[in-house]
Amino acid sequence: MSAFAMQHDMLTLTPLRSVGWAPMLHSGTQGRLALDGNERWYLVHTLPHGERRAQLHLGAQGLRTHLPTIEKTIRHARQLRTVRAPLFPRYIFLILDLGRDRWLSVWGTVGVSSLYTCNDRPVPVPEGIVETLIANSDEANLALFTSGLTTGQSVRILSGPFANFVGTLERLDAAGRVRVLLEMMGTAVPVAVRRSAICPAA
Secondary structure (H helix, E strand, O other), rough: OOOHHHHHHOOOOOOHHOOOOOOOHHHHHHHHHHOOOOOEEEEEEEOOOOOOHHHHHHOOOOOOEEEOOEEEHHHHHHHEEEEEEEEOOEEEEEEEEEOOOOHHHHHHOOOOOEEEEOEEEEEEEOHHHHHHHOEOOOOOOOEEOOOOOOOOOOEEOOOOOOOEEEEEEEEOOOOOOEEEEEEOOEEEEEEOOHHHHHEEEE
């Protein structure tokens, strides 16, 4: 697979645009990851569960990366555990200036499987995709899917005891408070969740 365009559908970035993401404007993160001159975003494929390890070792080389994350709930042995996980498992985004950076060293970085290329040259991510992901993350770097949502819309809960339940968005205010109505036993039950814990239902 040599072109980022071939990965675009697999990364399911289209739904992010369709829900009308709008910038959250966290100046610290955006300033650190702002592109300069000939810098572009590129796609790195990591080893299984190697996203953070690759990010750490790329950072040790002075390279800047972005790893969008979500919180999800794992059910095991009748217990619930909420963990932070990559939004796109085995993928991280990397800033490179191909005329300045020693990009061939990325291939040998701990945690990295490959850097997506075409004709032996890295393929840049289409402009605006990573910027949108960064702009729609909170201070903890959790991806937010709430921009563009409206009351009455069907949403899926991502984490907590009601993970994977689909309900109706009843309230979403500027302070980030969210209330979702879940149908249980024929009754609509209001449930309060964090803003980062919901996304549009497919």
